[in-house]
Amino acid sequence: MTTMAAPNKQTTAGAALSSRRAFRASQERSLWYYLKVSLGTSLLILTAAVAVAIVALPAVVGGTALTVLTQSMEPGLPPGSLVVIRPTPVDEIAVGDVITYQIRSGDTAVVTHRVTSKTFTEGEVTFITKGDNNDVVDPNPVKPVQIRGSLWYSLPLLGWINTALNGDNRAIVLAVVAGSLFAYAAWRFVGGIREERTPRADAQPPHA
Incomplete structure (x- = not known):
């Protein structure tokens, strides 16, 4: 006659507890x-x-990002606001538009103000801003030769980032950002492969 020993209760309880712990650890991971x-x-x-707001979109329309x-x-x-201006024909600029213009023709210093009036005098148009x-x-009065463009869009606070990216810093920071994005993509790719190859614990919690 063949006999079978009854399972040890302590062993069974210990195995169940260990299995539950493994399941919880798997869930936490x-x-x-x-x-x-x-x-x-x-x-x-x-x-x-x-990057798109500060660099890509302005480049597409020949615009400029300013702070x-x-x-x-x-x-x-x-x-601290970021303002992106784009070239706009003078005849399309209307009262109420926000424009960026040179304080003096040919000067690098610019002002971004709103047009309050548009005047035609002897065939020449000028703008009053405020x-x-x-x-x-x-x-x-602002002459057409002074106007660099009209406001396309603005974003709060990003102007400080734009200022930090000006000059030599722009190339360095953009290179670091591009490298970081590439490294992140590579990490996600390798992590996905490892995840597929790593055996997983049971999806369902063990029964008591």
Whole structure:
């Protein structure tokens, strides 16, 4: 006659407890993994969006990204705002538009203010401008030769990033960002392969 020993209760309970712990650990690892992926993806999207707003879109239309430094256009354009201007034909500029113009023709210093009036005198057009936060209009009429463009879009706070990226810093920072994005993509690719090759714990919790 063949007999079978009854299973030891302590052994069975210990195995069940060990299995539950392994399941919980697997769940924790899974949650941490997805959290890291979500944070990394969000950072990637944010970095790409900033790069597009500051560099890519202005380049597409031949525009320029500038930083608001004064309070003359508050509250709509407070200091630190990123303003992107694009070339605009003079006859398309209307009262109420925000334009960026040289303080003096050929000067690198520029001002971004709103057009309050447009005047034609002896075949020549000039613009009167004013900062939204200023009490009086700008002292000198703006001629077409001074105008660099009209406001296309603006984003708060990103102007400080744009300032940091000006000059030699732009090439360095963009190279670092591009390298970081490439490294992140490579890490995700390798991580995906490892995830597929790593045996996973049971998806279902063990039964008591």
